Amino acid sequence: MTSNSDIIFSAINDSIENRVLVKQDNKVRGISRRETLKWLSAVSATLTIPLTTPTFAAEQNATKSGLTGSFAPWPTSDIKLIEAEGYGKDPRLVQPDNGPWPLTLTSAEKAKLVRLSDILIPENENFPSASAIGVPEMIDEWVSAPYPRQQRDRSMLIPGLEWLDNEATERFDEFFVDCSASQQLEIVDDIAYSSEETPPELQMPAVFFAELRQLVAGIYYCTPEGTNDLGYTGNVPIVGDYPGPTAEALAHLDKLLDELGLNV
DSSP, rough: OOOOHHHHHHHHHHHHHHHHOOOOOOOOOOOOHHHHHHHHHHHHTTSSSSSSHHHHHHHHHHGGGGGOOOOOOOOOOOOOOOOOOOOSSOOOOOOOOOOOSSOOHHHHHHHHHHHHHHHOOOOOSSOOOOOTTTTHHHHHHHSHHHHHHHHHHHOOOOOOOOHHHHHHHHHHOGGGGGOOHHHHHHHHHHHHOOTOOOOGGHHHHHHHHHHHHHHHHHHHHHSSHHHHHTTOOOOOOOOOSOOOOHHHHHHHHHHHHHHTTTTO
């Protein structure tokens, strides 16, 4: 039985896959701390929706059950927790402070995020890529925030980015960002979805990539460009006098009130 989460993820995945693959470009668009901090609360709400589910993953990974070979081990380096102070009990959401905590990702980590973000959501003729609207900067903001959810994601993201370099070095004798686009996609394809047939060595990398996909999609589809891509218009202001509900809406309301015995 297909769940609501499967349907949601499938719709977003279709939107991602119906794009033209962007050329490799490790440049990061400048975006202010104020912008990324304003996104933080919206993204927190979005990320309560699971963007990977067992049913969907099993379907996507059905052809990958034959994965064999030697893969890089999952890194065991200790990830230091962020000790900075947070917003406090009375945050300034309209005009947030420019940097309530320091950003922590290195330039090498951000370069990998640029490429991974654009693999997940490349540009097409109508919409920009994930990196073009600042998704990597928002991820840096997210994993640098001193809160439990963000620190949990940080503990998966940092080793995952390290694993990508280790795996790329084993396969191609290059760091991940220095590999060709086809080599990068070969690695990503192996960890894109996890199922019972996924080799044990790729289980943690697959979890990492699932969480990264959720971050990238959650951030992208909170932006004006992302909501336009989905066709979501949201609340649109009405110019002039309010015309009132449509006849169809009123008929539906009358029907419900009749059923409840409340129509007078």
